[in-house]
Amino acid sequence: MPCIASTLTNAPLSWNPVDDLNQLFTYPFMRSAYLAGTATAIVAGVVGYFVVLRGLSFAGHSLSLMGFAGATGARVAGVDPLVGLLVVDGAGALLIGALARRPRGRDVVVGIVLTGTLGLGLLFLRLSRAGEALPVLVGDVLGISAAEVTIVEVAAAMIVVLVAVAFRPLLLSSLDEEVAEARGVPTRAMSLLLLLLLAATTAVATPIVGVLLTFSLLVAPAATASLISGRPPLVVGLSIALGVLYIWIGLGVSYWVDMPPSVFVTAMAFAVYVGVRTAGTLAAWRAAAPSRPPAA
């Protein structure tokens, strides 16, 4: 489990921010964790925008949980975890795309594909005789090698470039499928592309930050950002910024407090979301209320 504080005999928090940051970055694995975490947050922020826009939260959750079967299956087959993750998540995305052609009833298909895959994951866990399920679910942000950091960065860059190239058709088919179709956008292909991008994102992110945090970074920053603005480029930018901020703070706090970073990231993400929602509701109220005459 990635509990940074318990594995180190690090100096206590000095309340001098510069010293504290210097101490944080003296360890190579902290630098690796920060690099990989930042790449993950960026790609999750970009793909997460479409996840929120198209109501794919359940699919995102399922694909990241399916990573469990991918990681344990790779152990059984003796291949790299990333290969197992890509195969299982890719197959899951294609199966969901094939069985649920329309949004209606999609969540049933997602649920069934999810549980079928998780059952397989349980079988693989038993077959691989490496009894621990938890590291896969929680991720191992501490054990990232320099090579893995490079893989995450390259994969993240590829996904972001792909989204940037297909941004307009993706956006159009997400906002209004009928108009997009009339304009000649291949909407079926776009929704399948998005599912595959989602699968690739979760496959790359899961070994680093774990199943749970992958989902949180996919949904929470983008959901908060869409509450703040309605302009697509701004929402994507905000969502990236929020995700990066969460993961930086989460990693930093878990260096001193004996808890996995996921705990802080999820708590922060939820609190900010609720805060922004409440502020929005209050603002709407104030705007709707008849303005009182100014006090004379």
Add this chain to the structure above:
Amino acid sequence: MVPSHVTWNLVDDWQQLVQYDFMRHALLAGGIAAVLCGAVGCFVVLRGLSFATDTLTHVGFAGASGAVVIGLSPVAGLLGLTALMAVALGALEQRLRGRDVVIGMILVLTLGLGLFFLRLYRGYSNETYALLFGSILALSLRDVAVVAVGAVIALAALAAIFRPLLFASLDEQLAEARGVPVRAVATAFLLVLAVAVTAATQVIGALLAVALLIAPGATAQRLTTRPVTWLLLSVAIALGVTWTGLALAFWQPYPASFFITSLSTLTYLAARLVTAGAVLSRLRPATRPAPAAEG
């Protein structure tokens, strides 16, 4: 325990199964949970609550691990927190239509909470595994009794609200106009769902509980359009996959949860193939308009 071989004589096999206490407990608890989940699952599918159900199973995990940390029984935490969240979801449900992001955010919080409790509770390995993947072969008579009592109450509640629930699920506006207390019925159903989630978690674990709650209902929906037949078929499928899964796990060295989830998924895929085939064969003569293919 070295079980003897499968004999192709079903009566003999059944007698082999039930001569062990732990198998009797497992068959009983699994059967009760399957009946409840099969019945509840129809409405989960009808009301589009798959994601909410999945979230409730994670809530259950957080509740159970939290209860262990503060020294309560896991079942109490499981049921307590899922019921609480069911009421919260009921209050939000009107606004949740098509807004799966809100459920997603609740899930984010829940996952973090579960992890937090897990971290506090260091002796996690075996108990966590049992919670995530079920421990049906290790159930005591007392566990079976807890599942049974909960299921009987939940099934009675479901029977009591059956007609208004069905009405409200099929056409909410019409039901509301006819004076059905739509909100109250929805919240009552979510509480029944919380009990079903608790029962399913005991049997096949938090990660896989959704299998019993979605797949049988979705499979039965493919095969019939009449509500009562649908319900009975769903219960039968849930019962069938659970008992078959348990029997397979008795003779094979793999976990029962794996067999139960795989059988549920395969049954659903088979039903999809059958109905797709039926639609195709009806399309070919092209004498009547094609029934709407579902997606």
